Amino acid sequence: MNYVECVPNFSEGKDRAKVESIIDSMKKYPVDVIDVEMNADHNRSVVTVVGDGDSMVNAMFKSIKRASELIDLDAHKGEHPRFGATDVVPFVPILGTTMEYCIELSRRLAERVGNELGIPVFLYANAANTPSRKELPDIRSEKFQYEQLKEAIATNEKYFPDFGPKRLGKAGATIIGAREFLIAFNVDLRTDDLKSTKEMAKRTRERSGGLKNVRALGFNLAETKETQVSMNLVNHTETPVPEVFEYVKREAESRGIPVSRTELVGMVPLKALEEIYRFYLMNRDFSENQILEKKLLEIFSKDSIKHYIEELAxxxxxxxxxxxxxxxxxxxxxxxxxxxxxxxxxxxxxxxxxxxxxxxxxxxxxxxxxxxxxxxxxxxxxxxxxxxxxxxxxxxxxxxxxxxxxxxxxxxxxxxxxxxxxxxxxxxxxxxxxxxxxxxxxxxxxxxxxxxxxxxxxxxxxxxxxxxxxxxxxxxxxxxxxxxxxxxxxxxxxxxxxxxxxx
Structure with missing residues (x-):
């Protein structure tokens, strides 16, 4: 079975009815929506979907189409950088599916979106056609978003899309690709000092000399009157969550700023939670085989056909x-x-x-x-x-x-x-x-x-x-x-x- 995960990011985090309508469009195909995270400050929703490759391509296409009908980027305001109504769609290999298969799916989807919906598409990560589009921040960043792309897409070869027209409509552009599992991890700080938070984010992210495998930005949180170091951990096995948290915490404490809370956005692998347990309880011998639910899931997965036969009978x-x-x-x-x-x-x-x-x-x-x-x-x-x-x-x-x-x-x-x-x-x-x-x-x-x-x-x-x-x-x-x-x-x-x- 060619099972894959998709984590589409939609530029809507306030209107639940719109997000639900987008999600409903996916459910016309046999895929499972296993998590939905809405953030009003970012004005962004992150949806986690799993299913077979062909169904996933169809489901993602429908959701991108629906998002383009509901979200107007000219009217959109939010803390998070964005290119489009459907901003990013990564395909992630799971359960033995290969990266090559995910690359193939991402390109199939990109071609359909560009040709059939008229939405410009940029391929990124492992699906990128050029090294300059391997990293997401090299395509879209705080300083280069939808507003800047409007002009550049028609005049600057660096921003010519891989598929679709060299012009933007109100749905903007979409970034589609294939990557390994990523953890979205945020640290909220009890301060309204956005300048200090941005400095901490800069010191934390890899491209500025910080932690390897970490991308970080500093945001304002209007609802709580706090700030946030928002991060993507692109390889949690090399740079575990506890190491990242302790680093940001030290940076904050050195400025006299306390940590308010942390947040995991979307799904997280079991191994990442194991790393947290090992680090804070100093239990180096801990194994995932000690987790009761994991053993039960192994039993249930083996008995899935048994369950079907019982239902059929x-x-x-x-x-x-x-x-x-x-x-x-x-x-x-x-x-x-x-x-x-x-x-x-x-x-x-x-x-x-x-x-x-x-x-x-x-x-x-x-x-x-x-x-x-x-x-x-x-x-x-x-x-x-x-x-x-x-x-x-x-x-x-x-x-x-x-x-x-x-x-x-x-x-x-x-x-x-x-x-x-x-x-x-x-x-x-x-x-x-x-x-x-x-x-x-x-x-x-x-x-x-x-x-x-x-x-x-x-x-x-x-x-x-x-x-x-x-x-x-x-x-x-x-x-x-x-x-x-x-x-x-x-x-x-x-x-x-x-x-x-x-x-």
Whole structure:
């Protein structure tokens, strides 16, 4: 599974309704919003989202589009530097996903935003096309923000965007890239002396001779009448949080300024909290394996399929056959990726290694899409159930209820059809794997064929039953033809693949 984290920063930290609308736009795709931090002084929101790569690109695109409709940079005021309504969108590899994959995703998103939304995009960090855009402060800073970019983007080659036009609209520009995990850590100071706070930030940040891996700015906090050293820790293993805090604390105390509080913005890795524990309790032998919740999470993650089976076996109508078909198809595609992987680089298979790399990549992506289709199918049924529960006391309510039911039935038809379509796309790879793949894994290819064909047939059964309830005859005719065509094509291909299965 190509799981990634995205941490989009939006230039809105006061109007919760706007932020929620932006977040809602993401939720049209199977991603999980796991944290939202709004800061009125910065007038900025930091959202943490996790999901598979393809879904993340789509979700981020929708959120950038929505932010461009809601946020006017000409009217925006806040302490934090910014280029655009959606200011920064970093892709972060997690759970074994590679940085190269995140770079690919960031560039795909950047191209779409530039071409389809007409918003200038600057690539940064590991996705940067030039060394001068590797570091975020080299692109956007306190002294060079939206207002300065307005003129420079059309006249100064240094600020020509990587994608999109050389002009700014009210949504400004967006900075998109790929980076490792970053900790946003702030230290609030019980003073209104902004000049001293900025001096401390300068002495703390790496580019001014301070701590390695630390970026720091000094801000005023109007709500509390205090100031803040706001920092990004770009490598917490080399420069741990306690070291940074103690450094800022010493700087403040040398000026007679007490620390008011600290703040972690967004999510933080468990290892960073371990570093804090080790430092302040002087427990050098402490291990993350001593954390009860971590052990429980390991157990639960291993049992996630067990939980799904329990849900599937329950008396609830969802998840049902459509969801199960998605999961079965996902396993079939995963087996395709496995066999291709077992062939790559092996002696005697050198001539087909490049072909197998292509198959492996496509199959992995399809496996994850089918996995998401399993969830999408359950979600489609849940939405239909909500429509069935709508009030029907008046003619108007009955009309709206009927309209929504019909709309949700169409959604509940499109989802399983897409599941079958994705699963069927894997069938063309199977003859290649049988003929040229690792011979020791041929049984896995036949298993894949059985899983994939079952996924298609199961999905089409869900299409069939929903079509019987839809009143739009043109829609019914269209999907009935698609259903029959895909089923017959799958039958023909599967029979050809399996004809020598027992020989």
């Amino acid at each position: 329950s008396d609830k109508p969802a998840p049902g056959g459509g969801s199960a078909s998605g999961l079965v198809g996902s396993m079939g595609a995963a087996l395709v990726a496995m066999v291709a992987g077992l062939t790559i680089g092996k002696k005697g298979y050198e001539e087909v290694s490049e072909k197998m790399k292509i198959i492996q990549k496509e199959a992995k992506e399809t496996a994850w899409q089918l996995y998401n289709q399993s969830e999408n199918d359950t979600r489609a049924y849940d939405n239909l159930s909500k429509s069935l529960s709508m009030p029907k006391g008046t003619p108007e309510e009955k009309e709206e209820r009927t309209r929504m039911i019909q709309a949700r039935l169409k959604d509940a038809t499109r989802v399983p059809y897409r599941t079958g379509e994705l699963a069927a796309s894997m069938l063309d790879y199977l003859p290649v794997l049988i003929e040229r793949g690792n011979k020791n894994a041929v049984s896995d290819v036949y298993c894949a064929a059985l899983f994939i064909s079952s996924s298609v047939y199961g999905s089409m059964q869900n299409v069939k039953i929903n079509l019987g309830l839809i009143k739009d005859t043109s829609f019914v005719e269209e999907y009935k033809a698609k259903m029959v065509g895909l089923s017959e094509e799958t039958k023909k291909k599967t029979e050809e693949i399996l004809k020598n299965m027992w020989n």
